[in-house]
Amino acid sequence: MMKLNLGSGGRPLEGYVNVDISANAPKVNHVFDLDRTPWPFESDSVDEIVMSQCLEHLEDHNLAMREIHRVLRIGGLAVISVPHFTWQMAYADPTHKHFFAYPTFFYYTGKGGYFDFKFARCEVKIVFGKRLSLWNYAIEPIANLFPTVYEQSPLRVFPALSLVATLIK
Template sequence: MKKTLDLGCGNRKKEGMIGIDINPNTDADIIHDLNIFPYPFEESTFDEIYADNVIEHLDNPIKVMEELHRISKSGASIIIKVPYFRSRYAFIDPTHRHFFTVESFTYFDPEHSHHTLFNYSEFMFETKKIIFDENLYPKNLRHPIHSILKYFCDKYPVFYEHHLSHLVPLDELTFYLKTIKLGKI
């Protein structure tokens, strides 16, 4: 059976997932401060980890990613949603400590030069895809120009970020990552 984790689930825990959150007044199954390591799970426990707008609140995203690597199985799906650094929503919440670009997780991707050049962590995740504003706005309420821009940005995220994002900022990024554990299938 597939084992899944909703990291920082709050009161919107995904159905069928184990929820973990610091706040006891949430839908969490496990109460734990995500700034304290290790998390209360064995190594290689989860097939999928979902983190919806939580990592930007935590003290050390590198340590969080290392912990997600530890508790995920080789080949596990890691889905991370964060406010896009150009969005006003990234800055209006006084509890946000970190800001994310389309290349923020390339430091963990062995196929990217950031991983080789900076080597912040030995733990690796393959970047499968990056989606802007995924499910953020209902399609029937989305302006047609937003839909066209989103399509272009999802196809060419680095180009958008370097040349257009300061003119027409989007709001949220969803990263689809895959855990890489060398020597394990």
């Protein structure tokens, strides 16, 4: 069973092939640039992919999504975490090249017909930072129940931290 942790950085995962552009990343198993395709993995060879806070840094996130689809086996799972567009650091970090909203990952299921690949299933969760922002405990379930209302209303004054998309090939 092959599992990839793409853009592992300082978050290596046990039992995964940790992939990063930096050879200095802790416990990195495979060093390569995710912007260069094709990736050095066989088609339909990967069971699970984790990509946390990496996709927004790539030049072409659509190409990366195509590669994720290519290397995943049928029924394979990809869990991708990206900053939500309402979070200030989504824009403040000068290395971020893309911004994401709730509907973004549903396009990769064939919505709109923009891509020559499609995932069979997609679920997206809006995640809020909690710590001292106690109101986020109340806002998070509402935002996930009514994501469009959250993103298109004054509720956005309560910024979300990230999106976690779970895609199945």
